[in-house]
Amino acid sequence: MPYTLEDVTRLIEENMPSLSPTASKVIKLANNINTPPAELTQVIKLDPVLSAKVLKLVNSSYFSLSNQIVSLEKAVILLGLNTIKNLALSAAVLAQMESGKAHKDFDSEAFWKHSLAVGVTAKLIAQKRGVEKKVIEDYFISGLLHDLGVLAEFSVFPETVDRLLLAVESVNLYDAEDLILDGLTHCSIGHVLAQRWALSEELSNVLLQHHTPWDFDKPSELVLTVYIANIICKKHGIGLIMGVPPFEPDERAFTSLSITPSVENEILEVIEAEITKAMEFLKV
Ligand SMILES: [Fe+2]
Numbered sequence: 001m002p003y004t005l006e007d008v009t010r011l012i013e014e015n016m017p018s019l020s021p022t023a024s025k026v027i028k029l030a031n032n033i034n035t036p037p038a039e040l041t042q043v044i045k046l047d048p049v050l051s052a053k054v055l056k057l058v059n060s061s062y063f064s065l066s067n068q069i070v071s072l073e074k075a076v077i078l079l080g081l082n083t084i085k086n087l088a089l090s091a092a093v094l095a096q097m098e099s100g101k102a103h104k105d106f107d108s109e110a111f112w113k114h115s116l117a118v119g120v121t122a123k124l125i126a127q128k129r130g131v132e133k134k135v136i137e138d139y140f141i142s143g144l145l146h147d148l149g150v151l152a153e154f155s156v157f158p159e160t161v162d163r164l165l166l167a168v169e170s171v172n173l174y175d176a177e178d179l180i181l182d183g184l185t186h187c188s189i190g191h192v193l194a195q196r197w198a199l200s201e202e203l204s205n206v207l208l209q210h211h212t213p214w215d216f217d218k219p220s221e222l223v224l225t226v227y228i229a230n231i232i233c234k235k236h237g238i239g240l241i242m243g244v245p246p247f248e249p250d251e252r253a254f255t256s257l258s259i260t261p262s263v264e265n266e267i268l269e270v271i272e273a274e275i276t277k278a279m280e281f282l283k284v
Pocket residue numbers: 146147186210211
């Protein structure tokens with residue numbers, strides 16, 4: 001019997017924890033550009049771990065500020081709503097994922113390296129395109145979390161993991177899933193998880209659309225950027241490669257973003273150094 005999206009929703013509810021109330025509240029407040037920093041600071045203060053992360057991040061080499069910041073509110077102002085949101089989101093998601101049990105044949109280290117590499121690549125592409133500074137971090141987080149559906153898939157369908165890992169030796173992951181899970185993929189599963197965690201619509205769309213942007217009406221710049229970043233990282237074997245990837249991004253993605261495929265070489269020159277730097281963001 002094929003699984004339906006309703007089954008996936010139920011299985012995710014049964015098998016995957018919700019985000020913590022503080023994390024959800026921070027993400028919700030930070031999504032509203034009119035939230036005063038003082039109000040956000042009050043909520044962050046309720047969570048000592050998150051408070052420490054905010055201060056550590058603002059003082060880390062990731063932001064390379066010259067003065068030591070000790071006030072939480074000042075840190076919130078300096079980092080900005082969007083970075084705080086992304087910090088709370090990535091910390092909450094990573095904590096959830098670490099608490100989950102990984103399949104014995106799943107290389108989670110390589111998986112996170114792939115995730116980080118796609119985050120960094122998406123951010124570099126956005127920087128090259130001159131994307132507004134305050135949304136640049138959205139590109140990083142979207143790349144970082146684009147394959148969350150893979151983790152969700154492995155925890156709600158543990159019995160299919162062996163078959164999937166075998167199948168990806170000869171076809172790409174998306175096609176293997178489509179076949180084995182009868183139309184479901186890590187994209188549709190990730191989208192259900194994104195809804196359950198009330199992630200933003202832009203991010204949910206990245207989870208859903210990053211392999212097949214043109215199956216959807218007007219894919220966003222964020223989706224197209226992550227689509228290109230994902231293929232570049234797989235093509236160069238940066239982190240986990242599951243399945244036989246398409247080796248070149250579709251020309252249409254470059255045209256829509258007004259960039260040329262030469263962006264790939266520029267990225268390759270700096271990617272390893274940028275991955276090391278980005279680890280700082282996750283380690284805090
Ligand atoms: Fe993917």
